[in-house]
Amino acid sequence: MIIILSAPSGCGKTSIAKRIISSDPNIILSVSATTRKPRPAEIEGINYFFKTIAEFKKMDLLESTKIYGNLYGTPRQFVEDQIKKGKDILFDIESNGAYQIMDKAHVKVVSIFILPPSLEILRTRLLNRNQDSETDIELRLKEAEGEQNHAKNYHYTVINDDFDQAVKKVQEIIALERLRGKINDQK
Numbered sequence: 001m002i003i004i005l006s007a008p009s010g011c012g013k014t015s016i017a018k019r020i021i022s023s024d025p026n027i028i029l030s031v032s033a034t035t036r037k038p039r040p041a042e043i044e045g046i047n048y049f050f051k052t053i054a055e056f057k058k059m060d061l062l063e064s065t066k067i068y069g070n071l072y073g074t075p076r077q078f079v080e081d082q083i084k085k086g087k088d089i090l091f092d093i094e095s096n097g098a099y100q101i102m103d104k105a106h107v108k109v110v111s112i113f114i115l116p117p118s119l120e121i122l123r124t125r126l127l128n129r130n131q132d133s134e135t136d137i138e139l140r141l142k143e144a145e146g147e148q149n150h151a152k153n154y155h156y157t158v159i160n161d162d163f164d165q166a167v168k169k170v171q172e173i174i175a176l177e178r179l180r181g182k183i184n185d186q187k
Helices: 013-023 053-058 076-084 095-104 119-129 134-153 163-186
Strands: 002-006 027-029 032-034 048-050 061-067 070-075 088-092 109-115 156-159
Touching (some): 013 027, 013 088, 013 163, 053 070, 095 109, 156 163
Parallel strands (some): 002 088
C-alpha cells in the first residue's frame, strides 16, 4: 500500500517518517525524480532519480510539482515495482502532491495528516529549530494555519504532542490498514 504523511512545516512529519522506516523493513521511502542537479553525496536511485527536462516530461508520474524552477515527481513504475516486491511505500509529501497520488494510484492509499497540538507550540518548535528568521517563522505559521484545513481530507489525523506517541499512533494505523488489507484479500 501507499502511506502518505503530510503536515505543516515543523510538525515532525519527516522525523516520524524516518522513525517508521527505520523500525519497519517492509516500508520504504518513496524516491522522487527531479530535474535539479545532484548535490554532493546524493546518490542516483537513493536520494532522487536525476533526469533531464526531456526525460522527466516523458515519465509516467503519480504526482509532480515545480519548485524553484526545478521539476519533481514520483515515478509510477518505481512505486509499482516496490509494491510487487511486497513493500509498502511511504510518502513524506505536501497536500497538493498527496491529492494527486490519491487520484492516480492503482493501489490502496492510506493518508495521515500530522498536526501540532497548537499553533503556539508550533511557533516554539520552529524557534527551537533555530533554522529560520522570525519573518520566515511567521510565514510558516500563516501557511500552517491554512494547511491544517487539509486534515479533513485525509483518512487519519495524528496530533504530534508527544513524538514517541505520535510515531506509535502512525504505526498502529499502518498495522490496522495492513490487517484490513488481509481481511479484504480473504473475502
